[in-house]
Amino acid sequence: MTGNEAAALAARLANPQVVAAYPITPQTSIAEKLAVYASGEKMHTRYLKVESETSALAACIGGSLSGARVFTATSSQGLALMHELLHWSAGARLPIVLVNVNRSMAAPWSLGVDHNDSLSQRDTGCLQIYCETGQEVLDTVLIAFKLAEAVLLPIIVCMDGFLLSHYSEPVEIPEQKEVNRFLPHRRARYKLDPRHPCTFGGGVNSEVFSQLRQQMQEDMDAALTRFDSICQQFDRQFGRRYRQVEVYKNGDADLALITNGTMAGTVKAYIRQCGSNKKVGLVKMRLFRPFPAVQLRKAIKGFKKAIVIDRNLSPGSGGIFSQEIKSALYATDEQIPLVSVIGGLGGVDVFPEHLDRLVDRVRLQQDTRSECVWMEA
């Protein structure tokens, strides 16, 4: 099945009571598949076919406040339309799960993948998890529901548009009763209930606001441990273990290629292809928010140099993962020379040969400057 089919199936297995979605390429088949599920016996959900993405997330906020489990999916421009409400959902501490099918942001119109859409939302207070395969999409959506409901923050599960959403591959489907055991019904502690009336979200003074944000930061920190324990539980039940940061290398690799999303898959294929000749390893970033600084430093141990491949660009600054990675390694024992590379914007294909040329180029370089490098076509 495709990544989109995996996402829709995971949503069905998680049994949200309310789904709200608006179509946008390349998310559309998720919206369509959910409509089919919602009209049948297997999914008992109210599917609001809303008139914009802003309303999709607004309806999820409302639905979540009733105590129900909710779900939505979008891409690029649609995610941008949700921007204000991503802040709102996080501030309102609502466990909304949102699948974002990464697609480059207009102008001009572009259908290919890059990560500017989701990374533009990195400061909203939502968690962000990046997937490489269809299996990861299915599993991560289930993990996300459990994690969101534990930490009371929204989670954006990201998958690459077309390269993952539309690539069909083998995916193992967990049984509904096992999913129910992993992910029981939501028990909302805070909700709008006439039996226990309260007001949420009214104006606060500066001190209270600051305290609330500090609380959010502390809860984000705690989410790192929570993610690990939920992934352990997932592994015990389903036999697949996910980590905040993953390393894939042959024994004596000293050059790390750090990236996220499907690009990690191509890096894996390249590493397999070149064997131990090139001494490269992959450091795959799964979690982006909260930023897994501790696990990243652990993963970097043993590497002498790193290339960060950003499928995104913060114009005027550079690659976004690269900035956050440098910051996490700064003034630590793991602060190694790091080359920041921008590649794959707008869905430009990155082939193993590109990676090979990049690796050779970096090996020859004597110094590493701080400006970013563009991957050659």
Add this chain to the structure above:
Amino acid sequence: METAHLEDEFVYPGSFSCPGCGLTIAFRHVVKTLGKNTVVITTAGCGSVVAGYYPATTSKLPFFHCSFGTAAATASGLKAGYEMLGKENIQVLAWAGDGGTFDIGLQSLSGAAERNDDIIYVCYDNEAYMNTGVQRSSSTPLGSWTTTTPAGAPEGRSKKDIVGIMAAHCIPYIATACVSYPEDLVAKIRKAKKIKGFRFIHILTPCPTGWLFAAKDSIRLGRLAVLSRVFSLFEVFGGKEYRLSPMGEKIPVNDYLSAQGRFKTLGAGDYPVIQGEIDKRWSELIALACPEEESGS
């Protein structure tokens, strides 16, 4: 008139409103009529601010502050959640001002109405963005002063026909009401409470601060608005069947306009234009309400 239902209040004494505020009167009557099993979604505007700052709240009912423009969508999602959790008896009230309804909220309002989502949407209309300091909205009437339609360049467009827009969605029930006619308002809310599907209530809530009149005159201004037919009271069933509410004899619009500072800059030539517009709208409304008859007043 029945008074038993008035015993329970669902607002606490005191709110952050200006003296003479029309919307707090409206809110009090609306929630009192809807009763305990009601949840309120309110969006940015006076209605949100008057509800109070943490840790205080004016609402005894569950109350959520949502972002500007999303009242209808948030309410739709909330109601959907309740229905799926077996709590379909909970009434969901979307409470938004004219800015959040006519302008920035129009899209999500239209979406919820088109889907016939089972919520009551009440627009309290003080005819401008009052909370941010009296800027014009598409609800601001022709000739009115606001900070963005200052002296020398008063509002040049007529008030947007929000009821006409909602009627085009063919929703089960629309009603206009005014805080100066509380029995009529309560009766309409009571009627709306019993109907399933999307219900839209448009309440004129005079604003002393923005309309520039003395706080003690709010109720009087509301009456003048209705009597002059600047704001007529009626209901629309299924988007097609119009029913006028009792309003008393029609008075000249000048009586209404001259009572407010925001119309002070109108010149002698403006009054006939406004009167003409009001008369035209009134006869159109009569025609809709009494299609077989020729005229009425």
Add this chain to the structure above:
Amino acid sequence: MIEVKISGRGGQGAVLASQILAAAFFETGMWVQSFPSFGAERRGAPVSAFLRADRDEITLRCGVQHPDWIVLFDPSMLDNPLVTGGVSEKTSIVINCFQPISNVLPFHYRNLFQVDATAIAEGLNLKTTSFSIVNTAMVGAFAGASGLVEINRLVKIIRDLVPIKKEENAAAARHAYESVQEISDD
């Protein structure tokens, strides 16, 4: 790893063909990856679908640059570099054509197979107002030419995946499997 490119015109069913083949490879225990070309799709515009199959998990995520096999639904597409770009000495081509193809093509390839899938499809009344539906015949021809997919397995999958005229489509595949021929150099 085997890489296959299936090219047709929008509406001819190239994507379904790739899904049928993917299912066939998957059933033999291989890991598969299949995906369509991306971009505006309109009836008549060239459309390609791709398939990768391997014993081990395929982690590669990018387009297919040098396919091992190209399956062409329409001989007029031989002129289109979007379709034939990427053909190399390792590429085998299976083409739907009723006339014998000149064995002098303007690029290097490994070997060339031909089948009159249009006649097969029309004989079974597999057509729409715009096109003959040749995709299932071409899938059968691929099986015959490559020997990589067993015909009975393919026919069963066609019956499962094809929405209408299941028997006719299955017959088209079998017929094409039997009649596909390699064009030799002399």
